[in-house]
Amino acid sequence: EAQVTQNPRYLITVTGKKLTVTCSQNMNHEYMSWYRQDPGLGLRQIYYSMNVEVTDKGDVPEGYKVSRKEKRNFPLILESPSPNQTSLYFCASSSRDTNEKLFFGSGTQLSVL
Amino acid sequence: SQQGEEDPQALSIQEGENATMNCSYKTSINNLQWYRQNSGRGLVHLILIRSNEREKHSGRLRVTLDTSKKSSSLLITASRAADTASYFCATADTGRRALTFGSGTRLQVQP
Numbered sequence: 001e002a003q004v005t006q007n008p009r010y011l012i013t014v015t016g017k018k019l020t021v022t023c024s025q026n027m028n029h030e031y032m033s034w035y036r037q038d039p040g041l042g043l044r045q046i047y048y049s050m051n052v053e054v055t056d057k058g059d060v061p062e063g064y065k066v067s068r069k070e071k072r073n074f075p076l077i078l079e080s081p082s083p084n085q086t087s088l089y090f091c092a093s094s095s096r097d098t099n100e101k102l103f104f105g106s107g108t109q110l111s112v113l
Numbered sequence: 114s115q116q117g118e119e120d121p122q123a124l125s126i127q128e129g130e131n132a133t134m135n136c137s138y139k140t141s142i143n144n145l146q147w148y149r150q151n152s153g154r155g156l157v158h159l160i161l162i163r164s165n166e167r168e169k170h171s172g173r174l175r176v177t178l179d180t181s182k183k184s185s186s187l188l189i190t191a192s193r194a195a196d197t198a199s200y201f202c203a204t205a206d207t208g209r210r211a212l213t214f215g216s217g218t219r220l221q222v223q224p
Binding site (some may be wrong): 004033035040041042043044045048050056058059088090092097098099100101102103104105106107109 | 143144146148153154155156157158161201203205206209210211212213214215216217
C-alpha cells in the first residue's frame with residue numbers, strides 16, 4: 001500500500017531534549033516536505049527536499065533541521081525543542097513537485113513542556 | 114500571511130444536501146488544490162485545478178476557479194455522513210516551492 005509513515009504518532013518531551021520525528025515513503029517520490037499545523041494558522045511548511053542530499057528552508061524553519069540521505073526517508077530533527085514548537089507535524093511527499101499533489105502522513109502530535 | 118481563506122469556517126448540513134465551500138487567495142498561482150482532513154489525521158488530496166482551468170469534476174466533487182476574482186469553490190453533492198471533515202484549499206503560488214494552506218472549513222453532515 002502506497003503510504004507516508006511517520007513516527008511517533010504522539011510525543012511529549014521537555015524543553016531542550018533533542019528529538020527526531022521519522023518519515024518514510026514507499027512511493028519512490030523525489031519531493032518531500034514537512035509542515036506544522038497550528039489552530040487558526042493552517043499548515044505552514046518547515047523544510048522541503050527536492051531529492052537526495054537536496055534540502056531547503058520553508059516558511060518556518062527556525063529551530064528545525066532535516067536530512068535526506070536516502071530517497072525514502074526525511075527525518076525532522078528538533079535539537080533543542082521549545083514550548084512554541086508544540087504542534088501537529090505532517091510529513092508529505094509528491095512525485096511531481098513540492099507544490100503538486102501531496103501525500104500526507106498521519107501526523108505527529110508533539111507537546112514540549 | 115494566509116493565502117487561501119475558506120468561507121464559511123463551519124458548515125452543518127443534512128445528509129443528501131449539497132455543501133459549498135469557498136476559498137479566496139491573494140497572489141498569482143500555478144494551481145489550487147483541495148484537501149480533506151478527518152479529525153487530527155493526515156490530509157487527503159481531493160482535487161487539483163490548474164490556473165488555466167475553470168472547472169473540474171471528480172465523482173461527487175466539483176471545483177471551480179476564477180482567477181480574475183482570485184477565488185475557488187468546492188461543491189460536494191449528495192453529501193454523506195462520511196463527508197464530515199475539515200476541508201482546506203491550498204494554493205501553489207507562482208515562484209514558491211510550498212503550498213499555502215488556508216484555515217479550513219469544518220463540515221458536519223448530519224445523518
